[in-house]
Amino acid sequence: MSSGSLPLAGVLVLVWALVYLVTQIIADPALGVGTTLMIGVGLTVLFTLGYPSALRGPRHIRPPTRQPAKDTATSQPAKTIAAAGQSMPLRSGLTAEAAQRTVKLLHPLLEGDSVAITDRDRVLAFIGPGADHHTVGEPPRTLASAKVLDGGKTLVVRTRAKLGCPHSDCPLQTAVGAPLAIGKRVVGALLVYRVDERPPPRSLVEGVARILSLHLELAELDRERTLAVDAKLDALRAQINPHFLFNTLNTIASRARTDPEEARQLLLRLSDFFRYAIRQEGHFAEFGQEYFFVRTYLALEQARYGDQLRVRYDVDPQVLTAQVPVLTIQPLVENAVKHGLANKIAGGTVTLKARVDPLTRTTSIRVTDDGVGMSADVLERISAGEGMANGGVGLRNISQRLETLFGERYRLDVRSNETDGTVVDLRIPLG
Template sequence: MRGGSGLLAGVLAAAWALVFLVTQVLVDPALDAAATVLAGVVVSTVVVLGYPSALRGPRAAPTTRGGTRWRPARRPRDPRGVRDGLTIAAAGQSMPLRNGLTRDAARRTAQLIKPLLGGDAVAITDTEQVLAFVGPGADHHRVGGGLQTRIARVALGKGRTVVVHARDGIGCPEPDCPLRTAVVAPLAIGDRVVGTLKVYRTQDEPAPRVLVDDMASMLSLHLELAEMDRERHLAADARLDALRAQINPHFLFNILNTIASKSRTDPEESRQLLLRLSDFFRYAVRQDGHFAEFSQEYFFVRTYLSLEQARFGDRLRVRYDIDPQVLTTRVPVLVIQPLVENAVKHGIADAVAGGTIHLRARVDPLARTTSIRVSDDGVGMTPEVLDRLLAGGRPGLPESSKHSGVGLWNISQRLDALFGDRYTFDVASTPGRGTTVDLRIPLR
């Protein structure tokens, strides 16, 4: 029992003892039981309400985090309404500049941070023009206009914060400009200055430089994250284009040969195969974005396998085990089909008796994941061959290994770009027994 709780218990026990002594011993005749209990309840209530106990928490007591005593730091508030660092941090969590240095993002950011910095006006610029201006002076510091103030060019050129204590130092060409002091901090992505954060006041005391510097650092961090997102998406786009271009030309030639041979013996089946081949390439080329419903990818895989079954006949058998809940989830495009194609090419094609490909998909609503398994009972692979496939496309590999493994390598890189470390991609193979690929991704 904690000290505060034990002390309170002792006080309450003493209070009840006192009530009993007064109502039952000192008073003659003694009060009845109901009166004694009522008096005890009243005294206990007064004690609890007047005692800063563990039942309601001591006033201004420090809290505990992770076993360490922690007390919120009290920062002096600027008389002009500057808020404390916790509020600035909270604003930073939803900073619009996370989407890049655009006019709309700059405007919403300026409106959000203006109350936090104690300035009368806040502006955000890139290296050439004003992207946002909130407060006095907006009539001539127009959005879309060029940089009018001298201090902006100084901050951009030197890459450091500039503080101006007099109106003349601002360098605004408008004679009636109400702005008298300014703090201008550069916004940077790495070592590259991409803009400025300006905080103006209409009186002779400038805004606190440390707050402006801290806010500029926070905005720069968000701009760096936005740049990383853009580069990651560009890389993912390039890998998706590579997968589209990688569709095996031998597959196309083999299917066309199959269609040509069937055109003489079964024209109707030949026509159906041509329609499926058209559907296959239409989906592969025209699919927009990086995600699609599983049902669409499932149709794409079934179309591919139906074409391969027309070529391999009874040597290629397929089993589907799909949870209906998976059909509406969203999965990365062109991920399942290359896994199935590898199973056909490296597992079944070289097996004299052929084999079975098994596609299984499940949703785990508790773990919020989608699990996909592609397995075959074909010839399997040695660890050396599997390593070459997983390293496909890397320098120094034979051309055959590069071509056959680029699918798996590309898939792994795309999953990294799309999910970071929030996915698993496992490949296991045993010579003579087959190969299994397990993919687990976040539920979307």
């Protein structure tokens, strides 16, 4: 139960009591049941609605949503803008598929007979007369496109000769080409051809190319952001390994003499573990897979610690198919074992609890240990994101990754008392 709901429940009880008092006892004659209920329900709704905003304070203005294309293109014909703004195929990058959709979308709007999009090396999409020899996938044939790509400026071609199509039967006469650029880097060109002698309107083509460039720039930004997340993920993966590997190999080595069969089993598990840690692609995996990972890890640790490390799983099957960021749960469990229990002589229990809250569509994961816990100042340092000398970095890494993936839509709480153990609570949106 979150902190705000209990007071609200109290307030609502009070409201109803008050309504009852006023309408049934003070009022004479007492009001009818229907009226009383209406009043009560109205007040309840009012309080329930008003309560969270009272807690939150005045609502601040949200930053504008991302669709800058609309702002920069106000001088263009309305329908073009609408079309380009609403559907943004190039938003996902300059691929042949996106280019083809864009060309299809823009063809009727650009007042040309043929429309093409190229990247630096090949034609990505071509629609209209001439498509037979301006084949998609081949290098751009016309001199005009080469010029646009090299010069990075809009080019108007008024004669067939300057167009420079090597194919003798090419019906295309005039063209306007505009560069598609990310920042100053020209990555492609938008070309509009006509079969008569009047070239297509330059400003229109230029404007559309500018919008498309903006989309590409956004795509690039997305890509960079993804790369940053990838890099963090890789860093975390690299962190998991060293001492865990050493410790486990030591265990297995000592076991090899006494119980070769179990040593073999452990080695197999270890190889499963690393195969998963290395092969995992993307940022998300189903909880079931992460669970397998945690399970393998804990089985290995249990081989080291024996009965001193007890494990409890309290996982609702609903969670098993929820998407969670990869390699977030195992490090939490590892922290619990290494920092919570390893230094406790009597050993202890690690509990992994996971639930789906269907109301808020949240996956909540809680890792609890009854180990040594940590002092208030250590906890504070961890919460401040400084990390600890001996491995708290994992937690910081996780929270950075979560922030990149979810923005403000996640919570990672650490609660701990010296001698009482540590509770790590993670709540992330479901899907």
